[in-house]
Amino acid sequence: MGVPDNAPGADDLRGRGATIWLTGLPSAGKTTLARAFGERLQDAGHRVEVLDGDEIREFLTAGLGFTREDRDTNVQRIGFVAELLASHGVKVLVPVIAPYADSREAVRKRHQTEGTTYVEVHVATPVDVCAERDVKGLYAKQAAGEISGLTGVDDPYEPPADPDLRIPTHEQSVDESAAMLHAALVERGLA
Template identity: 70%
Template sequence: MTTTARAQGATIWLTGLPSAGKTTIARLLGDRLKGGGLRTEVLDGDEIRRFLSAGLGFSKEDRDTNVRRIGLVSEVLARNGVLSVVPVIAPYAVSRAAVRERHQRNGVPYIEVHVATPVEVCSERDVKGLYARQAAGELSGLTGVDDPYEPPVDPDLVLRTQEQTPRQSADAVYALLVERGLV
């Protein structure tokens, strides 16, 4: 399928704990989609927080605002034919539900993927050193440790990254997109 022939976008929302593998999977998936000629954007949660959500903290309200902002950007991209891949923690079910509902109201496909990596595995990976900083008392409010993470109740796909490679995880998401007729 060529980029010009593709009219429908979608949001592929990857949620999970810090260091679960969300961004790695999103980038692999994004590269595969782009390599197939599909209009694709990866909306990295860290980049969004630095620019679009600069000034927000990590209170429940600020996290909710951040998730809703990312959801809006993703939904607008998807409405305009872009496959928007969104790797974000998005710890609260109510925020994720609001994003899903907005997509549904506007007739935009939304796929929720739970990157269900256990906190012990995330702590070992500790890509950004957050778990080490929290253990040393230098950081509080770490999602999944001393701040809540509400796992999705009914995600479209669950990835157990401790049992498969990042490529296998990205392939599983791609297979779901094919199954849903989105690629």
């Protein structure tokens, strides 16, 4: 719902940055949720950026592959940019797989060291549902033997053991998922 424009502290609330990292399997609904929630935040007057993993790979981390080392480098670079933006009052939504727990933890620690809020959201959609959605055709290509190294199928995905929020996008609508995320941020004084 947000804070009314004339409420005491409304500008402070909207000006408080944070990184909201949405991790999950390919086609789990991370980007769809990030974009829907980002619109909700913008409508409430927050400064918002969505650091979409596919766009980042095209521009910021072009040339990196999908080895464990390259994936870690990708996550650390995105984490650096997210923290920088968040430290300047932006709500940064990061729909990026980030398959390894230690990579995500390093990003969290960077935020803690800098005093910047970090919220880890597990977009908890089962692999069979992701394969049905198959937004980018990756699961079909992997099944046909055209690609390998698909996260959660033939490459590891380490789901967060204790995320700040777990959202079952396969059990609810995008609006319901966005409302769930909004409630969690309101609880933390971020929305």
